[in-house]
Amino acid sequence: MADLDSKVAEWLKWDRNEKTSAALQALLAQKKFDEVEKILCNRISFGTAGLRGKMAVGYANMNDLVIIQTAQGFLKYLVRTDENLLKKNGIVVGYDHRHNSKRWAELTATIFINAGYPVILFGDVVPTPFVPFTILQYGCASGIVVTASHNPKDDNGYKVYGPNGAQICSPVDKYVQKSILENLKPLDSSWDTSILVNNPLLSNPLEDIISRYLNYINDEISPQSKELNKKVNVLFTYSAMHGVGYKYVQKVCDLVNARILPVPEQRDPHPDFPTVVFPNPEEGKSSLELSFKCADKNNCNLIIANDPDADRFAMAEKHPETNKWKIFTGNELGALFAWWMLHSFKQNHPDIPLNKVYMISSTVSSMICKSMSKIEGFNYIDTLTGFKWIANKALELEKNGNKVIFSFEEAIGFMCSTQVLDKDGISALAQMVTMASFVYNNGKTMDEQLEEIYTKYGYHVTLNSYYICHEPLVIKRIFERIRNIRGENIYPESILNGKYKIINVRDLTTGYDDNQSDKKAVLPVSSSSEMVTFNFENGFVCTLRTSGTEPKIKYYTEMCAAPGKDKGGLTKTIEEMVHGICEELFEPKKNNLKPQATD
Structure with missing residues (x-):
């Protein structure tokens, strides 16, 4: 209890946000000491995706104090790794429309400017892809975007990119986490965002980056394709999912001569996502319900959508005879994009x-x-x-x-x-509307x-989904059982009483791959996440993994037919095998796993 008392005193001394301080005081007054211990004696960890979690009081959550500690630590890391680049070109910071996003972006900018380094801070909400784009355009030392992408409204995140314009990879996350823990005490100056007013170290790249991004899209879509878009004149119903996408998507569509009809209820940014519980078009019908209504009302056969930070893209099409909507899976869209990008490349770069x-x-x-x-x-x-x-x-x-x-x-x-x-x-949307024409x-x-x-x-039939599990110990127990299902370090050899035999196991958590002569996996290994792949005798492939940002156990499966061959019973087989794997390896009833909601 003494340790908890010191943590409480520390938080109340360091935190200058009245709301989070009051929230902690309320928990103490209600004698919810278990909850207080949970949020103060545990810390949200900085990983390769940065931070993402619930907005609430405590070191285990996302709040002003945690953001300040993170930015202070990240600054020290960048100073150690390449201070010259940081001094010369600074960092770029963007943010979405969620609660606290703008404030956390400004707190980050404050910390870097107080230390004397330039900050390129977007003056309005922007799509996440604008941040890595800006890093490459301006040669920045790093990029940060405050967003929780498609997570529910109570979450937020802090996504970090390296100087090469890509998300950071391990072991950089470990170095940053260490630096954060070495710089936990918030400086008085870190709270005072008034330093941002008319500061010569601060610049707003928004108009210039919009112009550069549109030039990039203009170069990617050929003049002939723009003319064809105008001629065919397809109407697309578009959902921004209450996110940041619409304003920028409209500019891109105007550029390439594409016509979009925004879903009015979801067009503009709204931090509470009032029409969707999960603002993720990947969830299917539940997230696209208003899009269907809008499209049907306006005799539109194609729906396109972004998730709230506009880094993901989805599409649905109405069958011309049945009038039923088909929502394309990510793998089906991948097939369409791959075909189109190859077709366009061969046309434009013979x-x-x-x-x-x-x-x-x-x-x-x-x-x-x-x-x-x-x-x-x-x-x-x-x-x-x-x-x-x-x-x-x-x-x-x-x-x-x-x-x-x-x-x-x-x-x-x-x-x-x-x-x-x-x-x-957004660039995916530009390619897809052109492909559709x-x-x-x-x-x-x-x-x-x-x-x-x-x-x-060749037909590629996939079936992917997930189970919700909020208990890390349960997830650990499930995967430990998979690895030792028939004794120590003995993986499953078949499913459904031997009907379908497993011929290869690759475990990228432990580094095991029995397809290699030395039994060591070729792809990188991470002991901090679960990922096991089974290859079956009949060509079925199944990967079981945990999510890095959500409380999910995911499964990904695929079977392929040879080119020119009918897909025949692939769908029936894959459904049977997925059911067998889930029941035998996950034991969902025993482990109280909640399956993905079906529409």
Whole structure:
């Protein structure tokens, strides 16, 4: 109790935010000492995605004091690693529309400016991709964006990029975490944002970056494609999901001659996301309900959407005969984008040989790019989950004289060039509306185009979902059981009473891969997250992993048919196998796991 008393005294001494201080006092008055201990004796950890968590009092949550401690520590880290670059070009800071986002961006800017370093602070809410774009445009020492992406309204986050424009990778996160812990005491000056007024070290890049970003999009979409967009004149219903996207998407669509009709209730930024519990178009019908109504009312057959910070992209299409809506999965969109980006590249760069061209996807995403590469002659590489891995691999490839034309993750994340070294829902939208004009002009629907892609390169049937689990010990127990299901270090050998045999196990938590001669995994290993992949005799692949930002146990599965072969019973088989894996390995009833909500 003495340690808790000292933590309480420390918090009340350091915290100058009246709301969070009052919240702690209220917990103490109600004698909720277990809760107080939980939030003060534990600390939210800085990882490769930075910070993300609930906005509330305590070191375990997101609040003014934690942000100040984080910014102070991050500043010291940057000073140690490349002070010259920091002095010369400073850092860029952006923010979304969530509660506290602007304030935390300003607190961060205050800390860096007090130390004498320039800060490029956006003067309005911006899409997350604008921050990595700005790093490359201005040569900044780092970039920070205050956002929780598509998380619920009570969450916020602090996402950090390196000087190369990509998200930081391990071990940088460990160094930053160490630096934060060494600089926990907030300086008096860290609270006083008045230093930002008319400060020569502070600049607002918004108009210049908008102009540069539009120039980038203008260069990516050919004049012929812009003319075709105007001629075909497809109408798209667009949802910004109460986020930051609409203003910038409208500028991009005007540039490429695309016509969008925004969902009025979700067009403008709103920190409380009043029409959606989970503001994530990846969730499906529950998040797109208003989009369907708007599209139906206006006789529109295509819906496009961004998540709130506009780094993800989603699409749905109404079947012309049944009038039913199809929501494309991230893997299906990946197939469409891969086909289109290759088509466009060959049209616009006939002089560049395809043996110097690459596509990248994460290891839990569909292998459609790999199948395409075998037929078309370009190169394919997979990486660990997360655009930090994809972006850094793309940088490495391009430094060696190659060209990366497309990268994606199944979680509706798409990188259509290396001008933005992260998923970018706005440049993806520009490519998709242009692709739709091309496809519709040829008398096909997007779904029919997808069918053609699968006919040529092989059907790729995927089934991905997740279980909610708020108990880390339960998650740990589940994966320990998987690794020792038939004795110590003996993984499952089959499912459904031996009906489907497992021929390979790769565990990127422990570094085990029985497909390698030395049993050691080739891809990077992380003991701080769970990730196990099973390859089955019938070609079925299943990866089980935990989320880095949400309380989820996820599963990703795929089966592929050979090019020209009918998909036949693939869907039925994959459904049977997924059910077997979930029941046998996760034991959802025993572990009280909540499945993903179905619409």
